[in-house]
Amino acid sequence: MKVIGIKKPLDKEFLSHIEDLVDSDAVNEMKKVIHHGKTTTFEHCLNVSYYNYLICKKLGLDARAAARGGLLHDLFLYDWHTVTLADGHALQHAKRARANAEKYFDITPLERDIIEKHMFPLTFALPKHRESFVTTLTDKYCGALEVITHRWGKIRGKKG
Numbered sequence: 001m002k003v004i005g006i007k008k009p010l011d012k013e014f015l016s017h018i019e020d021l022v023d024s025d026a027v028n029e030m031k032k033v034i035h036h037g038k039t040t041t042f043e044h045c046l047n048v049s050y051y052n053y054l055i056c057k058k059l060g061l062d063a064r065a066a067a068r069g070g071l072l073h074d075l076f077l078y079d080w081h082t083v084t085l086a087d088g089h090a091l092q093h094a095k096r097a098r099a100n101a102e103k104y105f106d107i108t109p110l111e112r113d114i115i116e117k118h119m120f121p122l123t124f125a126l127p128k129h130r131e132s133f134v135t136t137l138t139d140k141y142c143g144a145l146e147v148i149t150h151r152w153g154k155i156r157g158k159k160g
């Protein structure tokens with residue numbers, strides 16, 4: 001498994017925090033759907049999960065919950081490119097991901113907050129925990145990095 005912007009092998013403690021999730025059918029479903037550019041929803045969630053883990057560990061926060069919540073934060077399980085604006089994906093998908101996370105896994109209240117509040121401030125639901133605030137930042141950072149990397153690859157491809 002690879003994380004965008006990270007060259008070193010992934011931390012073993014991180015992998016132990018998410019191994020049951022990575023082995024599950026629900027999380028593997030996210031490999032079938034493109035999220036941004038060429039990045040699948042699984043890859044995006046893994047990126048967010050790892051940055052969450054690194055930052056929260058450094059800050060002395062709950063790095064395990066940050067890793068697990070990060071991995072499940074976009075578990076909405078459909079291709080959002082195919083839904084209409086009226087479906088309200090942008091505002092509703094965090095709640096859908098939280099509902100799926102609760103359906104398939106035994107999540108903690110902190111993990112639930114991380115998943116449900118990750119779209120703040122677009123959605124007004126204020127995160128209750130510092131780990132959730134971290135996720136609002138890593139989600140946007142990873143999303144931007146994924147799009148830029150994809151566009152940059154396209155530009156380089158055209159030049160070459």
Ligand SMILES: [Fe+2]
Nearest residue numbers: 073074093118
């Ligand atoms: Fe999201």
Ligand SMILES: [Fe+2]
Nearest residue numbers: 044073074139
């Ligand atoms: Fe996301």
